[in-house]
Structure formats: C-alpha cells, structure tokens
Amino acid sequence: MEDKILDAQYRAELKNKRRIVVKIGTSSLIHPETGGLDLIKVEHLVRELTDLRNKGKDVILVTSGAIGVGSKAAGFQEKPERISLKQACAAIGQARLMMIYQKFFAEYNQVAAQVLMTRNTMLNANNRKNAQNTFEELLALGAVPIVNSNDSISTFEILHGDNDTLSAVVVSLVGADLLILLSDINGLYTDNPSTNPDAKFVPFVDTVDDELMGMGKGSVSGVGTGGMATKLIAAELATSAGADMVIANGRDMNVIHKIIDGQPYGTFFCSNEDEAFELKRFLKEHFYE
Numbered sequence: 341m342e343d344k345i346l347d348a349q350y351r352a353e354l355k356n357k358r359r360i361v362v363k364i365g366t367s368s369l370i371h372p373e374t375g376g377l378d379l380i381k382v383e384h385l386v387r388e389l390t391d392l393r394n395k396g397k398d399v400i401l402v403t404s405g406a407i408g409v410g411s412k413a414a415g416f417q418e419k420p421e422r423i424s425l426k427q428a429c430a431a432i433g434q435a436r437l438m439m440i441y442q443k444f445f446a447e448y449n450q451v452a453a454q455v456l457m458t459r460n461t462m463l464n465a466n467n468r469k470n471a472q473n474t475f476e477e478l479l480a481l482g483a484v485p486i487v488n489s490n491d492s493i494s495t496f497e498i499l500h501g502d503n504d505t506l507s508a509v510v511v512s513l514v515g516a517d518l519l520i521l522l523s524d525i526n527g528l529y530t531d532n533p534s535t536n537p538d539a540k541f542v543p544f545v546d547t548v549d550d551e552l553m554g555m556g557k558g559s560v561s562g563v564g565t566g567g568m569a570t571k572l573i574a575a576e577l578a579t580s581a582g583a584d585m586v587i588a589n590g591r592d593m594n595v596i597h598k599i600i601d602g603q604p605y606g607t608f609f610c611s612n613e614d615e616a617f618e619l620k621r622f623l624k625e626h627f628y629e
Contacts, residue, residue: 348604361402407426
C-alpha cells in the first residue's frame with residue numbers, strides 16, 4: 341500500500357519535469373512482419389515530442405533502428421550477422437531514419453538535430469564536455485536533438501544493447517530530470533513474462549539494488565538487442581544522476597503524454613541522486629573494463 345501511495349505521489353510530479361529524454365527501441369519502430377519502418381508510429385512519436393516542446397520542455401530523443409532500417413533498404417530479410425555488414429546497414433539506415441525524422445518534425449515546425457555518439461564520447465573527458473556543450477546549445481536554440489550510437493564506425497554499441505545505456509548517459513550529460521524508455525514490454529516484471537506466466541508486474545521501484553538487477557532476463561523481442569538487464573543498468577545510472585525513469589510499452593506513442601500526466605503506465609523508478617556519482621567511473625565499472 342505504501343508503494344502505491346508513493347508511486348501516485350511521484351507520478352503526479354512528472355508534469356513538472358523540465359528536461360526529458362525519450363528513448364525508443366527498434367522493436368517499437370519496425371513492423372515485425374516485414375522489418376519495414378512503421379511510419380504511423382514515427383509520426384505519432386514526433387507529435388508527442390513536439391507537444392512536450394510546446395509546453396516549454398526541453399526534449400531529447402534517443403533512437404535506435406538504423407541497422408534495422410538499413411537492413412531493409414539493402415534488401416536483407418533479416419539483420420545480417422556479420423558486424424561489418426551491420427555497420428554498412430547502419431550507415432544506410434541512419435541517413436534514412438534521420439531524413440524521416442527531419443520531415444515529420446518540420447511538419448510540426450520543429451528543428452531536429454542529429455547527434456551521433458560512441459564509446460569514446462562517453463569515456464574521453466574532452467569529447468564528453470564537447471557533447472555536453474553541443475546539447476546545451478541545441479536545447480537553447482529550441483531544437484530537438486536526435487541521438488543514436490555511431491554504429492557505422494564503432495562496433496561496441498552494436499554488441500551492448502539497444503541504446504538503453506546511451507539514453508541514461510545523455511540524461512547524465514544534460515542534467516535531465518526524466519528518462520522514458522519505450523520498449524516492447526509494459527515495464528519490469530519479476531521474471532520474463534513471455535516464458536513465465538507467473539511473472540508479476542512491478543509498478544514502482546524505490547531503489548535499484550542487487551535483488552532488482554537479478555530480474556533482468558533478456559529481451560522479449562527478437563527485433564531489438566536491449567534486454568531488461570540493460571534497462572536496469574540504465575535505471576541505476578539515470579536515478580544516480582538525479583532523474584526519475586519510466587519503462588513503458590512503445591506500442592502506443594500516446595503513452596508519452598499519459599506518463600507526463602501522471603497516469604500509471606509502465607514501471608516508475610524513483611530518483612536517488614548520488615553526490616559521489618561519476619559517469620566515467622560508472623561506465624568503466626559496468627562496461628568498459
């Protein structure tokens with residue numbers, strides 16, 4: 341009962357968030373039957389983000405999907421296995437993906453900007469500062485930064501999740517106060533609900549601890565590469581950096597404004613800002629050493 345009360349109280353404050361990062365996974369952008377881009381979903385996503393901008397909020401979109409879009413454009417029925425081919429598909433798909441985002445944002449009189457990041461962006465102090473400065477200037481200009489990993493030149497991100505960690509890194513860089521992760525699952529469960537019918541939904545998380553991290557079992561979808569484990573690492577990073585986080589289902593993009601309105605969608609992770617938190621140290625502990 342106490343968690344339900346806290347959940348409602350924290351969610352009621354989401355409408356006051358000023359800087360919001362939204363991450364969309366590949367499985368939420370692609371038609372599973374064909375591998376083609378779901379243009380209706382993309383348009384709805386852009387409309388939701390534009391409405392947040394119209395409310396005076398800073399908005400950053402972290403998008404996956406370049407390899408999937410590029411694979412389809414290159415004539416593959418499925419994503420190729422060879423890393424170099426994935427990188428080639430990423431180069432094709434990133435251009436197409438950005439073109440489509442630019443087109444839809446322009447229809448709503450919004451300026452979109454592309455920001456591609458790599459492992460070195462996160463670990464190198466100068467690169468990290470430069471990225472931070474770029475984000476701040478773009479947001480000051482009223483633009484919507486659209487972020488993806490630079491898969492055409494870096495292999496690390498291809499092998500380590502569907503941009504979940506990247507979105508939390510962006511939260512830390514820009515001092516965002518909310519991260520919304522949209523995926524192919526309703527939120528956190530005690531086990532993988534696709535294989536365990538007794539798995540229970542977890543609507544509210546006060547603290548990301550070792551027991552919670554043990555609930556990460558892998559992706560429900562065969563389209564994306566980010567499983568629940570990477571989302572929980574993102575939750576640990578984002579909440580330590582001072583942001584609340586929500587994992588929700590990206591099947592319906594209207595869930596974005598419903599979350600901001602405080603409605604009980606997805607799993608809510610409460611901010612637990614750690615004054616000793618350092619992004620570089622966190623990433624080295626979890627990924628890079």
